[in-house]
Amino acid sequence: MDEDTWKSIFENDLVSRGVSDVWNFSVDEHYQERMGWLQYVQCCYARFRCSICGRSWGSSKVHIFFHMSLKRRTGEVRMYVCKQKCKKCTAAMYEEPTFLVENIEIAIGNLVNKITQKFYNLPIDNLPRNFVTDGMQDGPHDYINCEGCALGICKYYTDIQYSDKRTFLPKTINQGSKQKKKRFPRSNINSRHQGSLQYLGSGFLDGGETGGEQIPWWIVLLILLVILWLTSHN
Structure with a gap:
């Protein structure tokens, strides 16, 4: 993954929005929770290429996780991108995606929007844009070969959230179940x-x-x- 491209676009967007604080941008090799950080998730389009058979495929379910923190006017962004395996190779490994420059700009633009809104209370400069595709996609999402699905993080909503909070679903109530009738003791009177x-x-x-x-x-x-x-x- 071209980390320098992501970092360069990120720094330029911050300057254009008038952010004077120093922000560091880096890419994580492995996904990890960061307690107390803001987490922003985007679902982007990207392409993959198998390092074994050379097969190429596109996916619009590539989850990008951004963890953000600002302390003493120094901010930090840690990015992690979910990988995918080739469904044709039995010994396939997780491959890193390749993004179009246009999609990197869109993802970074959405990220900077969240930073200026959450940390500086500034209005959103540009509305979020849809990611572009460069070819046909291979049918529905391949849950078996998606790293995000394997880690259980592919189900996250693509929105801002605190990384140290969890969402608990209410227990399902079976409306069709029959209620047991109360039994009253029989009278002892003859x-x-x-x-x-x-x-x-x-x-x-x-x-x-x-x-x-x-x-x-x-x-x-x-x-x-x-x-x-x-x-x-x-």
């Missing part, structure tokens, strides 16, 4: 006394409507106590 209770209860509550005389409440209570006592001694 069946021969249940009829009497029902009769007394209906007579006490509905005696005035059935035409019979209403049983006094204290007699009903006394009978209920007797029945409960008999039931407990059975």
Whole structure:
């Protein structure tokens, strides 16, 4: 990867935006989390070439990770680009992508926009542009041979975020599951006394409507106590 090209375009963009602080730009050989840094992810188009069979392919799912930090007017950007393998070779290794200069300029322009917005509270100078392609792409994204997918970082949203924060998905609730019905304990009252209770209860509550005389409440209570006592001694 031509690190000097990325660095040169980055420095020129900072100067054009009026940033006077010193910013260092470097490329990481391996992906690593940087706690407390801002992370900006872009999904860019690039091309790959297999070092074994010479096969070439293009991909629009090349994730570029930028980690940014500013301390005492000295900033630092660490970039990591995900690699891909050739799907035709069984012993294929991860190959570095090759970017068009136009896409490097677009990626750096978007990066500088984020830096000036997040660290200097400046308005966005230029709106993000779409990356350009230089040929046909080989079908859908090859998840098996993508380094980003293997590391579990290809799923990240292409936007600004803190690298020391995680997003937790809510637990899925099965709306179709049936709720268990509550079970109530069976009554211990003997069946021969249940009829009497029902009769007394209906007579006490509905005696005035059935035409019979209403049983006094204290007699009903006394009978209920007797029945409960008999039931407990059975």
